[in-house]
Amino acid sequence: AQKVTQAQTEISVVEKEDVTLDCVYETRDTTYYLFWYKQPPSGELVFLIRRNSFDEQNEISGRYSWNFQKSTSSFNFTITASQVVDSAVYFCALSEARKGGSEKLVFGKGTKLTVNP
Amino acid sequence: GAVVSQHPSRVICKSGTSVKIECRSLDFQATTMFWYRQFPKQSLMLMATSNEGSKATYEQGVEKDKFLINHASLTLSTLTVTSAHPEDSSFYICSARAIQTGTYEQYFGPGTRLTVT
Numbered sequence: 010a011q012k013v014t015q016a017q018t019e020i021s022v023v024e025k026e027d028v029t030l031d032c033v034y035e036t037r038d039t040t041y042y043l044f045w046y047k048q049p050p051s052g053e054l055v056f057l058i059r060r061n062s063f064d065e066q067n068e069i070s071g072r073y074s075w076n077f078q079k080s081t082s083s084f085n086f087t088i089t090a091s092q093v094v095d096s097a098v099y100f101c102a103l104s105e106a107r108k109g110g111s112e113k114l115v116f117g118k119g120t121k122l123t124v125n126p
Numbered sequence: 127g128a129v130v131s132q133h134p135s136r137v138i139c140k141s142g143t144s145v146k147i148e149c150r151s152l153d154f155q156a157t158t159m160f161w162y163r164q165f166p167k168q169s170l171m172l173m174a175t176s177n178e179g180s181k182a183t184y185e186q187g188v189e190k191d192k193f194l195i196n197h198a199s200l201t202l203s204t205l206t207v208t209s210a211h212p213e214d215s216s217f218y219i220c221s222a223r224a225i226q227t228g229t230y231e232q233y234f235g236p237g238t239r240l241t242v243t
Contacts, residue, residue, distance in 0.1 A: 114172065
């Protein structure tokens with residue numbers, strides 16, 4: 010069965026600090042997708058990144074970077090020089106690739122990040 | 127592109143009444159739509175998967191007679207909470223998967239906050 014674990018429930022940092030959000034997943038499939046979403050207080054989910062299981066290259070997008078390590082089943086997310094606007098709940102999610110579009114997204118419990126000025 | 131809307135954004139209803147929530151893909155056709163529920167400070171839990179023109183597939187523990195899902199067209203799915211009770215109060219989020227295959231990406235609506243009094 011699929012499972013996503015975000016061990017950090019809440020993290021609090023001071024502005025400009027770097028912060029890493031951990032995500033560990035479990036799946037039996039060889040083909041799968043990993044996602045990160047941001048959920049600000051308004052509630053709307055904001056898509057951040059999708060990674061497929063065959064692409065282990067790390068990715069950087071501005072202040073955001075992701076480290077995908079299949080050997081440890083981890084897909085960690087780092088925010089560099091954090092800002093107050095980064096305060097939100099961040100969810101890691103896993104989707105197994107299935108034909109027909111019936112794949113499900115399994116979410117971790119989320120990490121609440123608070124960036125203090 | 128890839129915008130999903132939900133209506134209403136907030137609804138308050140009395141115990142015992144039914145509430146309908148609409149999920150629309152505005153600029154693409156969605157073969158599959160997903161309905162999630164999120165209780166306060168918790169993760170998103172998949173309730174059901176609906177494919178256009180066929181019956182929805184419900185997750186274990188979700189009452190199909192209580193949460194009626196209709197996916198009548200490629201741009202509209204509805205969730206009706208029948209005989210709502212206070213414990214049904216939650217944040218309901220839909221997502222839609224585009225008709226093109228291979229992306230495995232779900233586009234999320236802004237959510238509907240249901241309060242049952």
